[in-house]
Amino acid sequence: MGMKTQTDCQCVSETAVSKATGCKNIAELTALKATVEQLKSELEALKLQSRKDGLTGLYNHQYFREALHREIERTERAGQDTCLIMLDLDHFKQVNDTYGHEGGNHALQHTTQVLTSQIRPIDIACRYGGEEFAILLPATPINVGKQVAERVRKALSSTPLHYQEQTITLTASFGVSVYHKRGFNSIEHTEAMADNTDIETSLIEEADQQLYRAKAAGRNTVCTSTPIDTPSHHVTSDEKDLFSTLFQSSET
Numbered sequence: 001m002g003m004k005t006q007t008d009c010q011c012v013s014e015t016a017v018s019k020a021t022g023c024k025n026i027a028e029l030t031a032l033k034a035t036v037e038q039l040k041s042e043l044e045a046l047k048l049q050s051r052k053d054g055l056t057g058l059y060n061h062q063y064f065r066e067a068l069h070r071e072i073e074r075t076e077r078a079g080q081d082t083c084l085i086m087l088d089l090d091h092f093k094q095v096n097d098t099y100g101h102e103g104g105n106h107a108l109q110h111t112t113q114v115l116t117s118q119i120r121p122i123d124i125a126c127r128y129g130g131e132e133f134a135i136l137l138p139a140t141p142i143n144v145g146k147q148v149a150e151r152v153r154k155a156l157s158s159t160p161l162h163y164q165e166q167t168i169t170l171t172a173s174f175g176v177s178v179y180h181k182r183g184f185n186s187i188e189h190t191e192a193m194a195d196n197t198d199i200e201t202s203l204i205e206e207a208d209q210q211l212y213r214a215k216a217a218g219r220n221t222v223c224t225s226t227p228i229d230t231p232s233h234h235v236t237s238d239e240k241d242l243f244s245t246l247f248q249s250s251e252t
């Protein structure tokens with residue numbers, strides 16, 4: 001038996017492919033390939049759509065939880081803090097009551113535009129639910145997270161929405177929390193990262209608590225937490241209160 005030529009090999013592989021796919025010739029095979037590519041890109045589009053909120057185009061709550069899980073893992077791996085900003089529009093019910101549900105929806109879209117104009121491409125902005133938004137800031141210490149929240153707060157309050165010949169001024173209250181590398185040993189790390197739901201929940205709860213403090217302090221305000229306790233430094237509740245007061249920024 002002589003050596004196989006390139007044409008021989010092509011024929012063999014074409015035969016094998018046609019057996020596997022049922023295609024009779026190259027043209028059919030090419031058409032099948034195009035269909036597969038089309039289906040693949042439709043699947044990708046559907047996947048993306050399933051992660052997005054229909055009204056604002058931001059990532060949805062489900063994607064937010066996935067991203068939070070990933071960013072906590074990244075902090076444990078790379079050692080850089082992850083900040084979480086939660087923000088909630090102030091007196092949004094009044095916006096709906098005054099301008100109708102449609103007006104309220106425009107306000108949510110307007111907030112999205114302002115918010116996304118103030119953050120980096122690597123930051124992850126999500127609609128957490130209703131009129132509450134969450135922004136994940138990878139590789140960001142708490143002081144920078146606070147600055148970003150302040151920037152968004154100022155931009156929102158100084159960029160009114162023009163809707164049906166009316167001018168609507170929107171404000172929001174902000175809570176910021178931070179995840180700091182805890183430095184688990186390898187067994188703890190495997191266990192904690194396999195299911196870090198408790199860590200995620202405490203980070204969200206902390207940002208939410210700060211958000212409620214901001215509401216209680218008069219709204220249109222940013223409140224930040226101190227870094228969540230690390231094994232090397234346990235922050236007492238008195239220290240926490242003191243820091244929280246210092247970090248609280250009021251309306252300017």
Ligand SMILES: Nc1nc2c(ncn2[C@@H]2O[C@H](COP(=O)(O)OP(=O)(O)OP(=O)(O)O)[C@@H](O)[C@H]2O)c(=O)[nH]1
Binds near residue numbers: 100
């Ligand atoms: N238009 C519109 N309204 C929504 C949507 N989701 C939630 N809401 C409304 O958001 C309003 C939230 O009202 P509340 O929870 O009382 O809060 P608030 O009026 O913003 O008051 P504070 O948060 O205390 O400042 C409710 O009237 C909801 O119906 C939405 O997708 N579109």
